[in-house]
Amino acid sequence: MFPTQFSELFDLPIEKIVNTVGTPTFVVSDRLLHKQITEFLSVTKEFIPEIGVFYSVKTNDYPPLLRKILGYVDGLEVVSEYELILALEKLNVNPDRIILNGPYKNNNEIQMAIDREIYMINIDSLQDARHIEECANRLKKHVRVGIRLNLACSSSWHKFGLVPDGQEFQEILKLIKRSTFLDLRGLHHHGGHFTDGSENIDFLLTSIHKVWNDLLQKGFCPEIIDIGGGFLPYIELSTEGKWIYQENVKNIFREISEFLKINFPGHPKLIIEPGRALVEGAVVVISRVGNVKYDNNKIWVYLDVGTSYVGGQHGGKDRIIFAPLLKQLGVEVPAQEIAFCGPMCYATDVLGVQKFSPFPKEDDITIIGNAGAYTMSLRWHGSQPYPAIVQVNLASEISIHSTRQSVEEIFSFYKVTDVFGNVLP
Numbered sequence: 001m002f003p004t005q006f007s008e009l010f011d012l013p014i015e016k017i018v019n020t021v022g023t024p025t026f027v028v029s030d031r032l033l034h035k036q037i038t039e040f041l042s043v044t045k046e047f048i049p050e051i052g053v054f055y056s057v058k059t060n061d062y063p064p065l066l067r068k069i070l071g072y073v074d075g076l077e078v079v080s081e082y083e084l085i086l087a088l089e090k091l092n093v094n095p096d097r098i099i100l101n102g103p104y105k106n107n108n109e110i111q112m113a114i115d116r117e118i119y120m121i122n123i124d125s126l127q128d129a130r131h132i133e134e135c136a137n138r139l140k141k142h143v144r145v146g147i148r149l150n151l152a153c154s155s156s157w158h159k160f161g162l163v164p165d166g167q168e169f170q171e172i173l174k175l176i177k178r179s180t181f182l183d184l185r186g187l188h189h190h191g192g193h194f195t196d197g198s199e200n201i202d203f204l205l206t207s208i209h210k211v212w213n214d215l216l217q218k219g220f221c222p223e224i225i226d227i228g229g230g231f232l233p234y235i236e237l238s239t240e241g242k243w244i245y246q247e248n249v250k251n252i253f254r255e256i257s258e259f260l261k262i263n264f265p266g267h268p269k270l271i272i273e274p275g276r277a278l279v280e281g282a283v284v285v286i287s288r289v290g291n292v293k294y295d296n297n298k299i300w301v302y303l304d305v306g307t308s309y310v311g312g313q314h315g316g317k318d319r320i321i322f323a324p325l326l327k328q329l330g331v332e333v334p335a336q337e338i339a340f341c342g343p344m345c346y347a348t349d350v351l352g353v354q355k356f357s358p359f360p361k362e363d364d365i366t367i368i369g370n371a372g373a374y375t376m377s378l379r380w381h382g383s384q385p386y387p388a389i390v391q392v393n394l395a396s397e398i399s400i401h402s403t404r405q406s407v408e409e410i411f412s413f414y415k416v417t418d419v420f421g422n423v424l425p
């Protein structure tokens with residue numbers, strides 16, 4: 001019924017977790033993380049051994065998970081002041097393992113990034129370049145910068161970066177040329193998804209190559225090509241039973257490696273900023289079935305966790321896998337469509353529709369797999385308490401990181417004060 005990969009979900013000490021902290025619970029699994037990261041890195045490094053891998057923190061910023069990830073990758077890609085402080089101050093990440101991106105960088109983060117001499121700051125607009133330059137001048141520090149390109153691969157990504165033949169891009173080049181402290185080292189791009197074909201790797205590399213040559217002609221010395229993320233996992237099997245995803249990733253990195261060898265004789269450093277490809281499968285959510293309803297020719301199953309914690313903007317309902325567990329599994333019937341819904345009163349609070357057998361019954365425990373990306377970091381309150389969090393180490397030992405949020409804890413967030421900071425009743 002399930003792809004064999006997901007039998008591993010059942011190796012987690014689910015019963016123990018349910019008995020200890022209840023549901024819903026995020027389970028961060030060291031074993032699933034190790035499997036996903038090592039599989040991805042082995043494919044990428046097979047073709048480009050010297051590739052730089054900077055994990056995209058926004059995908060899942062849970063600090064204990066970040067600590068583990070740092071053991072596998074070269075560094076972190078951060079996109080906010082919070083993420084920068086988290087990396088530098090809370091996790092003590094070496095500054096030369098940090099890349100700063102983002103369409104809006106505030107003055108604090110720019111100052112901190114320059115002062116601590118992080119690996120690279122990617123410029124997203126002319127104002128961004130001006131702010132970075134002003135700060136570098138003030139601190140008298142050299143800054144390695146890249147420019148984020150807008151290559152119009154998919155319309156939803158037009159918000160970011162600069163069109164290479166646009167006026168603003170040329171202005172930035174002039175600014176960098178005049179600048180004492182800004183060193184243009186790289187070109188950056190992040191757009192759609194390579195693995196599902198919505199972004200074409202050949203188009204991307206050809207476009208970057210053109211800009212790169214232009215930079216060389218203008219006297220710059222770029223060294224780094226940063227192609228962002230976009231290697232999101234797919235769980236389909238091909239007709240021959242191979243993982244389409246792994247084959248896709250192989251093809252992509254084979255193509256990149258060949259393109260670089262032929263077109264970039266100076267051997268630029270390739271950087272990627274994967275998010276989902278590293279963590280999507282590393283976290284699961286354990287949830288309890290509340291009600292089961294048969295209506296409108298469909299079976300509706302209501303869980304105690306909904307889209308506010310598991311859906312996520314990019315979380316991808318379709319990639320969430322449901323597995324029945326424990327208790328009274330429903331009677332064996334031919335697989336039928338079940339809509340798995342969250343507890344909230346929003347019509348959109350539907351986690352996914354799956355063919356499923358045997359169908360769940362009230363009080364069953366359900367594992368929602370692939371909940372590592374854009375769940376813990378992209379949660380919204382939705383008038384629901386934050387689930388408990390546990391980590392399971394390689395020896396299957398459980399550590400409880402937090403219990404399910406209480407009403408008291410939610411309520412204490414709303415602290416009313418006067419202008420002097422005195423708490424008002």
Ligand SMILES: Cc1ncc(COP(=O)(O)O)c(C=O)c1O
Nearest residue numbers: 056190228229230273274275276
């Ligand atoms: C600049 C940048 N890099 C990396 C990523 C990670 O993308 P993915 O999860 O597709 O690997 C994102 C995601 O939006 C991004 O905006």
